[in-house]
Amino acid sequence: MVHYTRSAALAFAVAALTGMAAHAGELVIDTDTSDPAPKAAFQGLIDDFQKANPDVHVTWNIFDHEGYKTAIRNFMTADAPDLANWYAGNRMAPFVTSGQFLDVSDVWDKNGLKDTLKSALPSMTIDGKQWGVPYTYYQWGIYYNKDVFKKFGVDVPKTWDDFIADCAKFKAGGVDCTTTGTKASWPAGGWFDYMDLRTNGYQFHMDLTNGKIAWTDPRVKEVFTQWAKLIVPGYVTPNSSAIDWQDALPNLVQGKAATYLMGNFAVAPLKAAGMTNDTLGFFAFPEITPGVGRAEDAPTDTIHIPAKAKNVVDAKRFLAFLAQADTQSKMNDTLGQLPVNNQAKVGDDPFLQAGFKMLSTADGLAQFFDRDAPAEMAKIGMEGFQEFMAHPDRIDAILARLETARKRIY
Amino acid sequence: MSAPTASRSGYWRRNQRALAPLLFVAPGALMFTVYVVLPIFRSMSISFYDWDGMGVKKWIGLANYAELWSDPAFVVSLENNVIWLVLYMLAVPAGLFIAIFLNQNTRGIRIYKSLFFFPFVISQVVVGLIFSWFYAPGFGLFFKLTQLFDPAGIALLADERYATYGIIAAGLWPQIAYCMILYLTGLNNVAPDQVEAARLDGAKGWRMLWYVILPQLRPATFIAVVVTVIGALRSFDLVSIMTQGGPYGSTRVLSYYMYEEALSEYGYRMGYGAAIAVVLFAIMMVFISGFIWKMYRDETER
Numbered sequence: 001m002v003h004y005t006r007s008a009a010l011a012f013a014v015a016a017l018t019g020m021a022a023h024a025g026e027l028v029i030d031t032d033t034s035d036p037a038p039k040a041a042f043q044g045l046i047d048d049f050q051k052a053n054p055d056v057h058v059t060w061n062i063f064d065h066e067g068y069k070t071a072i073r074n075f076m077t078a079d080a081p082d083l084a085n086w087y088a089g090n091r092m093a094p095f096v097t098s099g100q101f102l103d104v105s106d107v108w109d110k111n112g113l114k115d116t117l118k119s120a121l122p123s124m125t126i127d128g129k130q131w132g133v134p135y136t137y138y139q140w141g142i143y144y145n146k147d148v149f150k151k152f153g154v155d156v157p158k159t160w161d162d163f164i165a166d167c168a169k170f171k172a173g174g175v176d177c178t179t180t181g182t183k184a185s186w187p188a189g190g191w192f193d194y195m196d197l198r199t200n201g202y203q204f205h206m207d208l209t210n211g212k213i214a215w216t217d218p219r220v221k222e223v224f225t226q227w228a229k230l231i232v233p234g235y236v237t238p239n240s241s242a243i244d245w246q247d248a249l250p251n252l253v254q255g256k257a258a259t260y261l262m263g264n265f266a267v268a269p270l271k272a273a274g275m276t277n278d279t280l281g282f283f284a285f286p287e288i289t290p291g292v293g294r295a296e297d298a299p300t301d302t303i304h305i306p307a308k309a310k311n312v313v314d315a316k317r318f319l320a321f322l323a324q325a326d327t328q329s330k331m332n333d334t335l336g337q338l339p340v341n342n343q344a345k346v347g348d349d350p351f352l353q354a355g356f357k358m359l360s361t362a363d364g365l366a367q368f369f370d371r372d373a374p375a376e377m378a379k380i381g382m383e384g385f386q387e388f389m390a391h392p393d394r395i396d397a398i399l400a401r402l403e404t405a406r407k408r409i410y
Numbered sequence: 411m412s413a414p415t416a417s418r419s420g421y422w423r424r425n426q427r428a429l430a431p432l433l434f435v436a437p438g439a440l441m442f443t444v445y446v447v448l449p450i451f452r453s454m455s456i457s458f459y460d461w462d463g464m465g466v467k468k469w470i471g472l473a474n475y476a477e478l479w480s481d482p483a484f485v486v487s488l489e490n491n492v493i494w495l496v497l498y499m500l501a502v503p504a505g506l507f508i509a510i511f512l513n514q515n516t517r518g519i520r521i522y523k524s525l526f527f528f529p530f531v532i533s534q535v536v537v538g539l540i541f542s543w544f545y546a547p548g549f550g551l552f553f554k555l556t557q558l559f560d561p562a563g564i565a566l567l568a569d570e571r572y573a574t575y576g577i578i579a580a581g582l583w584p585q586i587a588y589c590m591i592l593y594l595t596g597l598n599n600v601a602p603d604q605v606e607a608a609r610l611d612g613a614k615g616w617r618m619l620w621y622v623i624l625p626q627l628r629p630a631t632f633i634a635v636v637v638t639v640i641g642a643l644r645s646f647d648l649v650s651i652m653t654q655g656g657p658y659g660s661t662r663v664l665s666y667y668m669y670e671e672a673l674s675e676y677g678y679r680m681g682y683g684a685a686i687a688v689v690l691f692a693i694m695m696v697f698i699s700g701f702i703w704k705m706y707r708d709e710t711e712r
Contacts (some may be wrong), residue, residue: 238562241658
C-alpha cells in the first residue's frame with residue numbers, strides 16, 4: 001500500500017494560516033489504481049479537485065489492483081475511507097445489501113446526472129436509488145488481424161453465419177478463426193454474454209443474469225446450439241482453458257489466429273506487441289437472431305461513498321466533480337477509455353471512436369457476466385462456459401448444474 | 411536496572427525454577443493463542459452462520475455442513491486432497507533414493523547435492539510458473555514431447571483427467587529435495603561400526619538397506635512423512651498459480667476451495683468457507699494427533 005499525501009496540503013496550510021479555511025475537510029480516498037494509466041488518471045483527477053477545492057485536504061491510498069478486491073471488504077467494515085472505487089451492476093450489490101455503501105441519489109438529482117450519465121443509470125440503481133458515480137467504461141467486441149483477413153479474402157462478417165463460414169476458410173488455411181485464453185474463466189463469460197445478447201436480446205440476458213429465467217429454458221439451450229457451431233468444428237484455439245488471456249494475444253499478433261473477442265484494454269498490449277492501426281481492426285459482434293436489438297458489453301468503473309465515511313459532505317462534492325464532463329474527458333484521455341458523461345469529449349484513437357459510436361447507438365448496455373450476475377452465480381456460470389468450450393457435448397449436464405445453482409442463489 | 415527489593419528477590423529465588431520456563435514459553439504461547447488457537451475457534455463459530463463477511467450474520471446451525479455433502483465441488487476437492495496425499499508420499503522413497511545415491515565422496519559432490527536441493531530453495535510460485543511453461547500448450551517442452559506420439563499434443567493443465575497429476579508432479583519436485591536433505595543428514599549419523607559389522611556378516615544391497623540402514627534412519631523417515639503429509643494437505647499455492655482450480659474446477663483442493671468461497675473475487679460466503687476450513691482442520695487433526703501421540707510415546711519410552 002502506498003501513501004500519498006498531496007502536496008496541496010501546503011496550500012491548505014497556507015489557507016489555514018491566513019484564516020481562510022472556513023470548512024476545512026480531510027478526505028480519504030482508497031483506490032485500486034496500481035497500473036500506470038489509472039494511476040496517472042487519478043493523480044490528475046485529485047490534483048484538479050484540489051485546485052478547485054483548496055479547503056479540502058485529500059489523502060489518497062493506492063492498493064494493488066488484485067489485492068484490493070479482498071481488501072475493500074476489510075476496510076469497509078474496519079476503517080472506512082470517504083471514497084472508494086468499485087464496479088457497477090451486481091458487483092456492487094453485496095456492498096449495497098449489507099449497508100456498506102451510502103445512497104448518493106441526492107448527488108444524482110442535484111447535478112442532473114440522470115441526464116448526463118444516463119447510459120449508466122440502470123447499472124448504478126438498486127432499489128430505485130443510486131449508490132455511486134461512474135467515471136469510465138470501455139467497449140467489448142471482436143479485434144481482428146487485417147493482414148490475415150486480406151490473405152484469406154475475407155470481409156468483416158455481418159451475421160453469425162457469415163462469421164462461421166469465414167471460420168471454415170481460416171480453418172482450411174491452418175489459422176484459428178478466433179483465439180482466447182479462459183484460464184481465469186472470465187473471457188468465456190464475455191463469449192456467453194455476446195452469444196446470449198445476440199440470440200435473445202438485452203432484456204432476456206438481464207432477466208437470466210438476475211435469476212428470473214431457468215438455465216434449462218430452451219431459449220438458453222439455443223444460445224449454446226449457436227455457440228457450438230464455432231466450437232465443435234474446432235474454430236477456437238485449442239486448450240484455451242490452460243492459457244491466460246494475455247498469452248492468447250500473440251496468436252492474433254503473429255497471424256496464427258484471425259480474431260479475438262476482448263475488451264478495449266487489449267488494444268494497448270496488442271500495439272505494444274507490434275500491431276498498428278493498419279494491421280489491427282475492430283468490429284461489433286455479428287448478428288445472430290435477425291431483428292434482435294444490438295446490445296453491447298460495456299463494463300463501468302465507479303466511485304462510492306462508504307456508509308461509515310467520516311466526511312460525507314466533501315465526498316459528495318468530489319462525486320459531483322467526478323461526474324462533470326470536463327473531468328471525465330480529461331481522465332479518460334489518460335485512461336484510453338470512454339467517458340460516461342454524454343457531454344464529454346472522446347479521444348481521437350480510432351478504437352475509442354469506433355467504441356463510442358457502437359455504444360452510443362446500442363439498444364442496451366450490459367456490464368459483463370461477472371457484474372450482471374451475482375458473484376456466486378458468476379463464478380459457477382463462467383466455470384460452466386469454460387467447460388462448454390472444451391466439451392460442448394456436456395451442455396445438458398452443465399445447464400442442469402447451473403439451474404441447481406440458480407435455485408439456491410437467488 | 412534497579413535493584414530488586416528483598417521480598418521480590420526472595421519470591422523470585424524460591425520460584426525461579428518454576429517461573430523461568432513459563433516466562434520463556436510466554437511470548438510464543440501468546441502469539442500461538444492469538445494467531446492460531448483463537449482463529450481456529452473463531453472459524454468454527456463462523457461456520458454455523460450464513461455471512462457475507464460484511465453484513466448481518468444469520469445463524470443457520472449445521473446447514474453449511476449439510477450443504478457440503480451435496481456440493482460436487484467439495485467432493486472433487488476432497489478427492490483431490492486424497493490423491494495429493496497418496497502421490498505426495500512418493501517424495502519419501504524418492505528422497506531416500508537420491509540421498510543414498512548422493513551419499514558418497516567424489517569430486518564436486520557438494521555441487522551435486524546443492525543442485526538436487528535447489529528446487530526446495532526456490533519459491534513455490536516459481537516452481538508453479540516453471541511447470542506451467544513446461545506444460546504450456548503450443549510451446550511447452552512437455553507439450554512438444556507429447557506431440558511426438560500424438561500430433562495434437564496433450565495440454566496437461568487443460569485436461570481435467572491429468573491436470574491434478576500435473577500439479578502434483580510439480581509439487582513433488584521440491585518435496586523430494588526436502589526429503590533428500592532430511593535423509594542426507596540422517597545418513598551422516600548412521601553408525602559406521604554397525605555397517606562394518608553387518609558387512610562382516612555378509613549383508614549387502616537390499617538386505618543391508620532394509621535391516622541395517624533404514625532402522626537407523628527412523629527419525630529422518632518420521633520427519634519426512636510428517637512434512638510430506640502436511641505439505642500435501644495444505645497444497646494451495648501451486649493450484650492457485652498453475653490452474654486457479656480449473657479446468658472447470660477439476661483441480662481444486664480443500665484449501666483452495668475455501669479461499670474461493672470465502673475470500674476470492676467472487677467469494678462472499680464466509681460461513682461456508684469456514685465450514686470447509688473446519689473439515690480440512692479435522693482431517694489434519696487425524697494426522698497431527700497421530701504424530702504427537704507417536705512423539706509422546708517415543709519420549710516416555712526412554
